[in-house]
Amino acid sequence: xxxxxxxxxxxxxxxxxxxxxxxxxxxxxxxxxxxxxxxxxxxxxxxxxxxxxxxxxxxxxxxxxxxxxxxxxxxxxxxxxxxxxxxxxxxxxxxxxxxxxxxxxxxxxxxxxxxxxxxxxxxxxxxxxxxxxxxxxxxxxxxxxxxxxxxxxxxxxxxxxxxxxxxxxxxxxxxxxxxxxxxx
Numbered sequence: 001x002x003x004x005x006x007x008x009x010x011x012x013x014x015x016x017x018x019x020x021x022x023x024x025x026x027x028x029x030x031x032x033x034x035x036x037x038x039x040x041x042x043x044x045x046x047x048x049x050x051x052x053x054x055x056x057x058x059x060x061x062x063x064x065x066x067x068x069x070x071x072x073x074x075x076x077x078x079x080x081x082x083x084x085x086x087x088x089x090x091x092x093x094x095x096x097x098x099x100x101x102x103x104x105x106x107x108x109x110x111x112x113x114x115x116x117x118x119x120x121x122x123x124x125x126x127x128x129x130x131x132x133x134x135x136x137x138x139x140x141x142x143x144x145x146x147x148x149x150x151x152x153x154x155x156x157x158x159x160x161x162x163x164x165x166x167x168x169x170x171x172x173x174x175x176x177x178x179x180x181x182x183x184x
Contacts, residue, residue: 018043019150019166021070022101022142026152027161028072029103029140034156036105036138038084040091041072043099043142070144072101084177091181099144102178108135141174145182149175 014020025041046069050057060071081087084104093100109117113133117124128134136156143149151170155163168175 015066016150017066017068017070018099018142018144018148021072021099022140022150022152023164023166025072025101025142026103026138026140026154026164029138030154030159030161034105034136034138034159036103038078038087038102038104040075040078040087041101041103042075042093042097043070043072043101043144044096045069045098046071048096070099088177088181093182097182099142100178100181101140101142102174103138103140104174105136105138108137109133139171139174141171141178143175143179143182149179151175 014023021043029036029039046060047067049071050060078087079090081090088102091100107128109128109131110133113131117127138154138156140152140154141149142151149168151167151174153165153167153170
């Protein structure tokens, strides 16, 4: 588990546009509580969005209009799929989308507890759901076409904005999978 400290950056202490957009998007998702399906967001440069949709300027604060700022646009009505990998495999973004973000909930166990899980997938899922050392987490992964990425992790047991872990390598598999949706 990634240590979380009171020095975890937030949208008011960082100015890096991808991190700011990720933190704001994670808080938006957190506002809907737990036990959510995966949620996907297109990330677009706010300046380009305002050029195309000037009426949105009144809804944005000064920080949202800073140079390089990104705006997250939730993608609704996603296709029904059996797995997150299948969903991401079906996605491709037009050039007008500068990045993408994905929020997904997972159950994690300490490594030694994972080794005790049964080999049968259905039995393993049951054991995982009932394990006393399980931790419910929400990951938000954001990637930009230029290669930047940021991952955020919120634990259900520590469900506060100031307890969200931030890093580039929290979920490398998800970063890679989301990054492939931006490839030409």
